[in-house]
Amino acid sequence: MDNETARKIRENLTADCTKCFGLCCTALNIVASSDFPINKPAGTPCMNLQSDYSCHIHSQLRNQGFKGCTVFDCLGAGQVVSQVTFNGLSWRENPDIGKKMFQVFPIMEQIHEMITYVAEALSYAIPDDLAGKLRKQLNELQDLTKLDADNLLALDLVKYRFSLNDLLTSTSDFVRRNTIVKMPVVQELEEFDHARANWMGKKLKGKDLRATDFRGAYLIAEDMRNTDLRVVNFIGTDLRDVNFSGADLSTSMFLTQMQINSAKGNVKTKLPYYIHRPSHWNN
Ligand code: SF4
Secondary structure (H helix, E strand, C coil): CCHHHHHHHHHHCCCCHHHCCCCCCCCCCECCECCECCCECCCCCCCCECCCCCECCHHHCCCCCCHHHHHCCCCCHHHHHHHHHCCCCCCCCCHHHHHHHHHHHHHHHHHHHHHHHHHHHHCCCCCHHHHHHHHHHHHHHHHHCCCCHHHHHCCCHHHHHHHHHHHHHHHHHHHHHHHHCCCCCCCCHHHHECCCCECCCCCCCCCECCCCECCCCECCCCECCCCECCCCECCCCECCCCECCCCECCCCECCCHHHHHCCECCCCCECCCCCCCCCCCCC
């Protein structure tokens, strides 16, 4: 598989709600919060879900307190569960399959998330042995998406996450090191490691943070306006309400649409090829 094919796989992992039976609006257990105004038990359709599986308040979600719905992204898991695992049968007309369908949805979501990371890793120019291991992992994960419901429910996803973690860290280290050696002042990779750190309240606006490792870090509500964030590893970083207006994320690594949907930005924010500019970034 070449870098371009991997890039296409990553790019195409997006939700197509027209092929999904409203699974995110039905399957999940949602507790009332500032992001969702009501308690909604797992397996119960949201009161705003219409008979055609569209949302009655789609254009007013934020105004009506449903901000969380504009952040959520299933990475295409919903349409795969609806059309592949359950072969186009809906829980509405076939209530007997509903319970299983709702249990499979979060499992498929996790598989799709892992596929996005592996495909992105394979889109970079990385050593052959690392690419070989990632290709093997990608094939295994893609095969999992074709399993039937019972086999999906029996999966132990932890073992996949465990091996994936090392491969993604190696990819990030390799790509970031290649960036660091081209910087005017060459530094050690370790100096860019801020994994799992709490960075809330730091003054990062306008800084050159290229090649930083922010994996698992807390950056909630951080001011990152006009910050250079190219080749930054953002895997698992909490980016809620971070202000990315004018920031350069064009080559940031391992971002997800949900992370970006939970942050703030504007038309000047540069985003990676696989991230859509959120419609609520309107200035
Ligand atoms: S408010 Fe709309 S998008 Fe949110 S869960 Fe309900 S039906 Fe789905």
